[in-house]
Amino acid sequence: MSYKLQFAELLPYWNVLLYGLVFTIVLTIVSTVAGVAVGTAGAAARTFGPTWLGRIVAVYVELIRNTPFIVQLFFIFFGLPALGLKLSETTAAFLAMVINLGAYSTEIIRAGIEAVPKGHIEAGLSLAMTKWEVLRHIVLNQAFRKIYPALSSQIIIVMLGSAVVSQISAEDLTYAANYIASRNFRNFEVYLFVALAYLVLAMLTRSALRALGRVIFKAR
Amino acid sequence: MSLVSIRDVRKSFGQNEVLKGVSLDIAKGDVVAIIGRSGSGKSTLLRCINGLETYQSGSIVADGIEVGGATTNLRELRRHVGMVFQQFNLFPHLTAAENVMLAPTVVNKVSKAEARAIAAEVLAKVGLSEKMDAYPSELSGGQQQRVAIARSLAMRPKVLLCDEITSALDPELVNEVLRVVEQLAREGMTLILVTHEMRFARDVGTKLVFMHHGKVHEEGVPKEVFAAPRTPELQQFVGQVG
Numbered sequence: 001m002s003y004k005l006q007f008a009e010l011l012p013y014w015n016v017l018l019y020g021l022v023f024t025i026v027l028t029i030v031s032t033v034a035g036v037a038v039g040t041a042g043a044a045a046r047t048f049g050p051t052w053l054g055r056i057v058a059v060y061v062e063l064i065r066n067t068p069f070i071v072q073l074f075f076i077f078f079g080l081p082a083l084g085l086k087l088s089e090t091t092a093a094f095l096a097m098v099i100n101l102g103a104y105s106t107e108i109i110r111a112g113i114e115a116v117p118k119g120h121i122e123a124g125l126s127l128a129m130t131k132w133e134v135l136r137h138i139v140l141n142q143a144f145r146k147i148y149p150a151l152s153s154q155i156i157i158v159m160l161g162s163a164v165v166s167q168i169s170a171e172d173l174t175y176a177a178n179y180i181a182s183r184n185f186r187n188f189e190v191y192l193f194v195a196l197a198y199l200v201l202a203m204l205t206r207s208a209l210r211a212l213g214r215v216i217f218k219a220r
Numbered sequence: 221m222s223l224v225s226i227r228d229v230r231k232s233f234g235q236n237e238v239l240k241g242v243s244l245d246i247a248k249g250d251v252v253a254i255i256g257r258s259g260s261g262k263s264t265l266l267r268c269i270n271g272l273e274t275y276q277s278g279s280i281v282a283d284g285i286e287v288g289g290a291t292t293n294l295r296e297l298r299r300h301v302g303m304v305f306q307q308f309n310l311f312p313h314l315t316a317a318e319n320v321m322l323a324p325t326v327v328n329k330v331s332k333a334e335a336r337a338i339a340a341e342v343l344a345k346v347g348l349s350e351k352m353d354a355y356p357s358e359l360s361g362g363q364q365q366r367v368a369i370a371r372s373l374a375m376r377p378k379v380l381l382c383d384e385i386t387s388a389l390d391p392e393l394v395n396e397v398l399r400v401v402e403q404l405a406r407e408g409m410t411l412i413l414v415t416h417e418m419r420f421a422r423d424v425g426t427k428l429v430f431m432h433h434g435k436v437h438e439e440g441v442p443k444e445v446f447a448a449p450r451t452p453e454l455q456q457f458v459g460q461v462g
């Protein structure tokens with residue numbers, strides 16, 4: 001067993017790798033922001049909204065949480081054109097990521113909202129606030145504080161899961177790896193390098209989220 | 221003219237009728253002490269007054285606002301009817317001052333500076349000027365409850381509902397809260413208090429209401445009612461707790 005590592009063979013493709021890396025980072029950031037926004041709205045609808053709306057959200061959440069991400073992605077990219085909705089690889093990738101994280105974060109944030117003592121809500125209402133004002137000023141802050149670690153983990157899971165978008169040729173980091181390996185045949189080096197890149201990315205994301213959490217929840 | 225007028229109010233949770241026709245008139249400046257056994261409907265009655273609970277029949281009019289109608293303006297009602305709870309319910313992510321400032325800024329749209337001035341005033345009133353920037357977790361139970369009272373006062377309510385506001389406190393902290401309530405009573409604030417503090421009810425209350433099985437079983441001037449309870453239920457109750 002002697003294999004000579006030749007990482008130098010990756011060098012000619014540095015721009016492909018860089019593009020993939022940036023794509024994955026942007027994909028993660030955008031789907032985190034949009035996905036958490038969707039999750040917040042979904043959780044608010046399920047806890048504070050009308051019953052019919054809560055039901056619709058519940059169906060959405062269950063649909064997404066009980067099907068594979070790759071199938072969701074294929075459905076959006078290959079399935080929807082049948083309805084006349086033809087999306088580019090990139091748009092389909094972003095959309096699938098947002099929809100996926102939106103569903104998971106709906107459940108996470110909902111758990112946080114439900115953990116806020118009912119008395120705090122009643123105190124807010126008794127101060128003449130509307131339930132939406134109560135949600136915004138009293139409930140969400142406490143809810144996010146509680147579920148922030150769980151949400152952070154989910155964001156990292158989604159970031160790593162985003163590798164799947166390479167399957168519809170969205171040009172992320174994994175797509176770059178596939179592209180390079182199919183040309184220089186250095187599968188070992190290519191995938192080892194990309195695995196390390198994901199590892200570093202995940203660790204950086206974790207620290208960034210932790211730092212962000214400290215800034216947002218600085219009080220106490 | 222009564223400030224709060226409760227007429228034959230009936231309220232059920234499912235099959236369980238909790239209020240069985242309650243009527244009560246409360247005038248401006250009254251300090252009403254509601255006593256009664258656990259489960260007699262005291263909290264439910266209080267929560268009906270500010271619309272936290274709905275009721276099936278009868279009527280409640282508070283400061284001219286009909287409570288419990290389909291079109292009741294709950295925001296307007298609650299601006300005039302404050303409530304303090306047994307569990308304080310301070311917002312843990314906000315300081316004492318921020319707890320007080322929240323409703324004036326969000327509901328009454330006053331400026332931050334103005335809200336801060338209101339907070340300083342009402343926190344001084346409850347003796348907590350030094351604790352404006354403390355978080356609830358840094359305060360004792362008694363201090364937390366006083367902040368909760370200040371928070372309600374910041375909305376300048378015409379009536380303050382207090383549901384067993386000293387029951388969650390260690391015995392040595394009860395008095396500091398009762399003193400604040402007594403001070404409010406002396407200043408003419410209309411108060412409706414559910415309480416187990418019989419001595420306080422007798423000394424500070426202008427009206428005593430004994431609830432039993434979802435009804436006002438006996439009411440009157442506290443000193444007279446305590447001295448000579450007419451019904452055997454109240455005699456027994458006073459004998460047990462007094």
Ligand SMILES: Nc1ncnc2c1ncn2[C@@H]1O[C@H](COP(=O)(O)OP(=O)(O)OP(=O)(O)O)[C@@H](O)[C@H]1O
Nearest residue numbers: 233234236238256257258259260261262263264265
């Ligand atoms: N949200 C609710 N759902 C169902 N039943 C309720 C609810 N709230 C109160 N009840 C019932 O209504 C009855 C009266 O409750 P309430 O809290 O008004 O009593 P209380 O006089 O305040 O008692 P305590 O002294 O223990 O606080 C009780 O039998 C209680 O179980």
Ligand SMILES: [Mg+2]
Nearest residue numbers: 262263264383
């Ligand atoms: Mg009660």
